[in-house]
Amino acid sequence: MKHQITAVLAMVLLASAPALAQEAEHAHAAAVEAPEEHASDSMMATHKEKMDQMRALMEQARATDDADEKARLMAQHQEMIDERMAMMMANDDHKAMMKKCHQQMAMMQDMIEQMSARHQMMQENKAEASPDNHE
Numbered sequence: 023m024k025h026q027i028t029a030v031l032a033m034v035l036l037a038s039a040p041a042l043a044q045e046a047e048h049a050h051a052a053a054v055e056a057p058e059e060h061a062s063d064s065m066m067a068t069h070k071e072k073m074d075q076m077r078a079l080m081e082q083a084r085a086t087d088d089a090d091e092k093a094r095l096m097a098q099h100q101e102m103i104d105e106r107m108a109m110m111m112a113n114d115d116h117k118a119m120m121k122k123c124h125q126q127m128a129m130m131q132d133m134i135e136q137m138s139a140r141h142q143m144m145q146e147n148k149a150e151a152s153p154d155n156h157e
Contacts, residue, residue, distance in 0.1 A: 069106070076102050 076099055083095040110116050 072102060072106055 079095050079099040079102070083092050083099065086092050086095070110120060
């Protein structure tokens with residue numbers, strides 16, 4: 023079943039690859055033309071640094087057996103998430119981009135659920151039709 027879901031996901035990604043490539047090409051062209059390229063690189067570097075810090079906090083929380091320390095680390099992790107989201111949503115351009123990405127991911131998840139349900143039904147029909155199930 024995992025292999026089949028993986029295959030379905032691969033098909034979805036392959037089907038969306040031309041559109042993603044086109045979007046990436048447009049984004050790349052816009053980035054090359056934009057004078058804020060250095061600012062964008064700096065923003066991404068800061069983002070990666072913050073993500074590394076959040077991952078480290080999560081690993082520390084998983085590794086500790088002390089409930090108070092775990093709660094403190096998780097609170098610190100949540101605070102960092104809130105700060106990053108607030109920063110990302112502060113700019114209207116970012117807000118629109120985040121909304122669009124969220125919508126696209128939700129649509130992709132809906133499609134994957136539909137493909138999975140179809141695949142499951144096909145497997146059930148196949149099992150019912152097999153000669154071993156006839157009484």
